[in-house]
Amino acid sequence: MVRLHSLLDNDFYKFTMQYAVIKLFPRAQARYQFINRGKHQYPAGFDVCLREAIDQMAELRLTPAEKVFFADTCPYIDPTYFDFLQGYRYDPNEVVIKQKGSELSVHIEGYWYRTILWEVPIMALICQLYYEMTGSQRVSDEEVTNIVTQKMDKYDTLHITIADFGTRRRHSYDVHDLVIQTLKNHPSSTFIGTSNVHFAMKYKTKPIGTHAHEWFMFHAAKYGYKMANLLGLEHWADVYRGDLGIALSDTYTTEAFFKQFDKKLTKLFDGVRHDSGDAIEFAEKTIDHYRSKGIDPLSKTIIFSDGLDYEKVERIVHFCEGKIGHSFGIGTDFTNDVGLPRMNIVLKMTEAQPDEDEWTPVIKLSDEPMKHTGSPEEIEMAIKYLQIDEHA
Structure with missing residues (x-):
């Protein structure tokens, strides 16, 4: 069962x-x-x-x-x-x-x-x-391991950091377990952690994440759409006092987000997470935003997490390199690449x-x-x- x-x-x-x-x-x-x-x-x-x-x-x-x-x-x-x-x-x-x-x-x-x-x-x-x-019927455990290993070999050449974000649409617990084991055992420093706390504990790696869309959706219900991002981030900072400092940007579109991401919040938060829309356009907007606030974009980080695979990651890296910090959260391309249609x-x-x-x-x-x-x-x-x- x-x-x-x-x-x-x-x-x-x-x-x-x-x-x-x-x-x-x-x-x-x-x-x-x-x-x-x-x-x-x-x-x-x-x-x-x-x-x-x-x-x-x-x-x-x-x-x-x-x-x-x-x-x-x-x-x-x-x-x-x-x-x-x-x-x-x-x-x-x-x-x-x-x-x-x-x-x-x-x-x-x-x-x-x-x-x-x-x-x-x-x-x-x-x-x-x-x-x-x-x-x-999925591919064998050996093939799952091979698929993950081959992907990591390619990611290693990009000199980036990657976390697993694949719990919600994983093929199964067993596949997820095997994926994290393979990532952890891979002989490089590319893999830095997982969003899954259970597997972070099991494989002695870092649990990664901050907040999700529902945090801002609730704030819109309580305070209205125009204040949702601002107060959502203010309240987050009140609770975590500078820890967990990656802000999710697209609950009400990036356009609305940057209007409310004022200088105080822009300086306080370590970076932003991209979860929808064109990644390069988002990176351009983010770099422009930091520069407009007098902040060096290389002192900040974008976490990209929208349906990533190697081709998308490679394109993003080539654009962001030397312009802004970047890291990647990869979901189903790790935890549900088993020869079956993904859900x-x-x-x-x-x-x-x-x-x-x-x-x-x-x-x-x-x-x-x-x-x-x-x-x-x-x-x-x-x-x-x-x-x-x-x-x-």
């Missing part, structure tokens, strides 16, 4: 956001919805198997060894959080699963500080179950209830319009309100 092996089998930024939510927004509630971008057809009984796997998650516990690792790795997080996490239990009642024919729906609702951990593991479970229940699914926050206010719809305005999420009416309103020119 498909199941998770650890409470820490999740992306690092889910825990860092959870800590910030507990400190700043303990009464906030959130709703999330599964989006089947790839129009995958789910076999009969898929909902039953997913339900069983999610119910099993209630048994997960933070072990004493995991608590020590996490606390030692993150001295900037209060010890009270790790005590909280030791007592945290997934509540499967927060997750509603339905299937009609081959269509799957997943809805999550509850206090934000609790529900924030569901997204990544549920997506990983859906992927692994899909491949198992459709009888899809295209997301699970996004759709509504937020700040404090005890009314439920408010939330959206994401990606730099790639096809990746917008939320109701069309709310998206149209936000585009007009933020004065975004999608044809620029």
